[in-house]
Amino acid sequence: MTNLKHGDEYIVFYTGGPYDGRNDRRISTDGSWDTELTVLVALDGKETQVVYNNPESHSVGDQVQVTYTFDPTAGEALEDPDERVSEQ
Secondary structure, three states: OOOOOOOOEEEEEEEOHHHOOOEEEEEOOOOOOOOEEEEEEEEOOEEEEEEEEEEEEEEEOOEEEEEEEEEEEEEOOOOOHHHOOOOO
């Protein structure tokens, strides 16, 4: 297990979903990392909340890196591109 202290920074990597390949920096508020992240994404002008969970962590030198995986069953449903109606 990777150790963090209150106030330590860790790097977040997102896998799958609309944030796939993105990363973020977060601060530990309790000596650990979040078990789940809810992020707000804008798709075609509509904001949707999606969930990333199942964190896996490892250390690279003094840096803690945590990878979160997209959970399509949690959060709000993403609109299927084939069902979108374009206004003309």
